[in-house]
Amino acid sequence: MRKPMQNSPMPPRYYDLNSYFQKQFGCRVHKLTVDAGLTCPNRDGTVGLGGCIYCNVRGSGTGAHAQGLSITQQLERGKAAVAQRFKAKKFVAYFQSFSNTYAPVDHLRAIYTEALAVPDVVGLSIGTRPDCVNDAVLDLLQELARDRLVWIEYGLQSAHDFTLKVINRGHDVAAFEKAVQNTAGRGILICVHVILGLPGETPGQMMASADYIANLPIDGLKLHLLYVVRGTPMETLYRSGAYQCLEQEAYADLVCDFLQRVPPTMVIQRLTGDPHRDELVAPAWSLEKTKTLSLINTKMVQKDIWQGKLWKTHPDEG
Numbered sequence: 001m002r003k004p005m006q007n008s009p010m011p012p013r014y015y016d017l018n019s020y021f022q023k024q025f026g027c028r029v030h031k032l033t034v035d036a037g038l039t040c041p042n043r044d045g046t047v048g049l050g051g052c053i054y055c056n057v058r059g060s061g062t063g064a065h066a067q068g069l070s071i072t073q074q075l076e077r078g079k080a081a082v083a084q085r086f087k088a089k090k091f092v093a094y095f096q097s098f099s100n101t102y103a104p105v106d107h108l109r110a111i112y113t114e115a116l117a118v119p120d121v122v123g124l125s126i127g128t129r130p131d132c133v134n135d136a137v138l139d140l141l142q143e144l145a146r147d148r149l150v151w152i153e154y155g156l157q158s159a160h161d162f163t164l165k166v167i168n169r170g171h172d173v174a175a176f177e178k179a180v181q182n183t184a185g186r187g188i189l190i191c192v193h194v195i196l197g198l199p200g201e202t203p204g205q206m207m208a209s210a211d212y213i214a215n216l217p218i219d220g221l222k223l224h225l226l227y228v229v230r231g232t233p234m235e236t237l238y239r240s241g242a243y244q245c246l247e248q249e250a251y252a253d254l255v256c257d258f259l260q261r262v263p264p265t266m267v268i269q270r271l272t273g274d275p276h277r278d279e280l281v282a283p284a285w286s287l288e289k290t291k292t293l294s295l296i297n298t299k300m301v302q303k304d305i306w307q308g309k310l311w312k313t314h315p316d317e318g
Helices: 017-025 071-086 105-116 135-144 161-166 173-183 203-214 233-240 248-261 289-302
Strands: 029-034 090-095 121-128 149-157 189-196 220-225 267-270 280-282
Touching: 017 029, 017 267, 029 071, 029 121, 071 090, 071 105, 090 105, 105 121, 105 135, 135 149, 135 173, 149 173, 149 220, 173 189, 189 203, 189 248, 203 248, 220 248, 233 280, 248 289
Parallel strands: 029 090, 090 121, 121 149, 149 189, 189 220, 220 267
Antiparallel strands: none
16 A cells, blocks of 8 residues: 555545445445344353453344344344445445354354345355354355355454453464464455453554464454443453553554554454443443544544554564
8 A cells, every 4th residue: 555645535544444345346335233143152151151351241232133133124124224324335244243153054054145135235244253163164154255245253352362361252362363274265354353452461462463463364454442341340340440441542543553564455344343322331432433533544644654554564562
């Protein structure tokens, strides 16, 4: 990616998801969240109980499955809600809550193909854990990817095993790398999730996570702020004073530094999270998504930063 002109419209300094969709389909494409009613091995006792320390029983879900809505009904409702507002013409079914490859392959085939049968749905985005994929699952996704867009979103969160233990992630970095290597070359696009502000991590350690993923065959990136949700172990840590949330300025600085280190071809699918207002404990500024994105873009201009600026050029950091 060439250095952008200073007066370029935002955001030219990173490869955002809307630009990617426009390049692929020539129109506005919108992701529609789907709740398939699946669970997580870190909750059902296979790996652990209680889940990650920042995750509550909702697991980023919409509750639509519990309300009895089918995959098709969820997508049709989503289409109606966003088509007029965003002028979207095509849609990607985003299986978001919990681990969406954690089920028998026949069941996965049924829910994925149901989603793809909905008119104007051009692909899938499947959120999951790296320890919830095997050859049978990847074979299915490879089959679907022959004529549809298929993204798999692996939650890494940190490239440090000590952090993964602190957050009760239930897998190590090696499991993530194995999943990525087994997925690569199948026509399935890979997105990685990383959380900034995890307990005990320094800015240098967060940037080491950027350097790590920058050298793997990864196509997309989602960055999340660690915010505190009610009913989680993180709430206990926060209220006891053992954890302090990142300030908005500090988070924006970390995002800018992170983006410098990843390849310019990596699709930046998200730069902050979307907490549920009724569940959020802290920080309050995490509800200010537009302000946070504007701050990141402003800082990139002020600091003359663009995605990939330091990719493979910066010295190692401790």
